[in-house]
Amino acid sequence: MPEGGIGWRWPGGASPAPAGASGYTPLVSRGAFIVLEGPDGAGKSTQAALLVENLRAEGRGVDHLRDPGGTAAGDRIREILLAERALDPAVEIFLFLASRAQLVAERIRPALAAGRVVVCERFTLSTVVYQGRAADPPPAPAALERLRETVRLSALGVEPDLVLVLDVDPGTGLGRKDAGARLDRIESRGEGFQGRVRRGYLEEAPLWRGAEVLPPATVEVTARRVREAAGRVLPGAP
Secondary structure, eight states, X not given: OOTTSSOBXXXXXXXXXXXXXXSBOOOOOSSEEEEEEOSTTSSHXXXXXXXXXXXXXXXXXXXXXXXXXXXXXXXXXXXXXXXXXXXXXXXXXXXXXXXXXXXXXXXXXXXHHTTOEEEEEOOXXXXXXXXXXXXXXXXXXXXXXXXXXXXXXXXXXXXXXXXXEEOOOHHHXXXXXOTTOOOOTTGGXXXXXXXXXXXXXXXXXXXXXXXXXXXXXXHHHHHHHHHHHHHTTSTTOO
């Protein structure tokens, strides 16, 4: 891909980027990038929809996205990730990264550059938690750091302004699935896995810029907390 199309620039020319480098020129954003994270059943989709509705009612331009997915290529990758039972763990990671890179290039970077608000269900933190901290056995600290560096590459130089982790007890989260609904490949890993996911978020979130954990609460209370937090990063916020 030619330089300049979406800000591509390997440091030092065409050689691969060193560990930890994004490989992309910094994005000059005139909008806001807000991510909702948390274990399965935490209420991310509900809260994202409520926030988007609220912001649009204020007259703001908002893009509501999900990761993985959000593009034609990403949606096909999402289908594989949620259905294919025989994925090697490394393949799973790279599929998440590929979907995210396409989402950033095609949807997120252009929206932020145009001054829009992007509300995304999951982003880079999810991969570090689900494919890293929640793995059994868990990766060594050095391997976890390498995963963080690789995950950052998939964001193409974009970082969220705000990451809200919705906390939920694993039993409560899985219990929110509709009775008889078919669990996807990740949800079907069970309560033990979801417990590791929850612990992973609580341990990992403090290490990420702009991330904060919201304790369990009613839909209405959580929605108010989400809107208050979003107000701190929206264009024109004091």
